[in-house]
Amino acid sequence: MKLFLDTASIEEIRAIKRWGVLGGVTTNPTLVGRERQDPEHVWKRILDEVDGDVSLETTAVEAEAMVEEGRALAAMGRNAVVKVPMTPAGLEAGRRLTDEGIRINVTLVFSPAQALLAAEIGAYVVSPFLGRIDDVAGDGMHALRQIVEIYRAQGYPTKVLAASLRHPMHVVEAARAGADIATMPYEVFTKLVSHPLTDLGLERFLADWQQLRRELEGEARSS
Ligand code: G3P
Numbered sequence: 001m002k003l004f005l006d007t008a009s010i011e012e013i014r015a016i017k018r019w020g021v022l023g024g025v026t027t028n029p030t031l032v033g034r035e036r037q038d039p040e041h042v043w044k045r046i047l048d049e050v051d052g053d054v055s056l057e058t059t060a061v062e063a064e065a066m067v068e069e070g071r072a073l074a075a076m077g078r079n080a081v082v083k084v085p086m087t088p089a090g091l092e093a094g095r096r097l098t099d100e101g102i103r104i105n106v107t108l109v110f111s112p113a114q115a116l117l118a119a120e121i122g123a124y125v126v127s128p129f130l131g132r133i134d135d136v137a138g139d140g141m142h143a144l145r146q147i148v149e150i151y152r153a154q155g156y157p158t159k160v161l162a163a164s165l166r167h168p169m170h171v172v173e174a175a176r177a178g179a180d181i182a183t184m185p186y187e188v189f190t191k192l193v194s195h196p197l198t199d200l201g202l203e204r205f206l207a208d209w210q211q212l213r214r215e216l217e218g219e220a221r222s223s
Contacts, residue, residue: 004025
């Protein structure tokens, strides 16, 4: 499973990229809005910084305008993937963009039925929002498992991108469920690496090492 960062912050992207685990980036209008800069500048900087796929979201509501916007977004970089919403207009625009060879990510997906539609239009990626399903007392992980099961049973090539992940166990369970990609905020990435026993263990190793050096230096001085 590839690990993606769900952000438009170039600082966060550079930090996780240094770990050598950054598979790609997903953005949405809310995340781009937080940067308080020209969206084109934000998108271009991310596309240049990241080797893997970068999802850029359309904001048009009508299909025709969405297609125009999608073409422009796709032309911004070889690694650009165009996000369209799971709406009738999004399906129409998504199908047309896919037919033009543009890779699309169908976003705002909350059910296996919607994921089925995304696969049928030939989407490159589908994004079920696990955390937001949980927020309304649903079971996001159950929906993800069903989507993976359907795609495998039907042989759909559409990749499953587990989105709206809120904590490390969401990521672990998404991997167990067979998701192709998990996208998460910077905070969740940092929680993945943290474990109190790692911190305690390292502290002990370093203390023991210092103790050994002190003893060896003492022996050297007395001989
Ligand atoms: O970018 C799509 C998705 O990951 C958003 O997550 O946390 O806003 O529900 P969230």
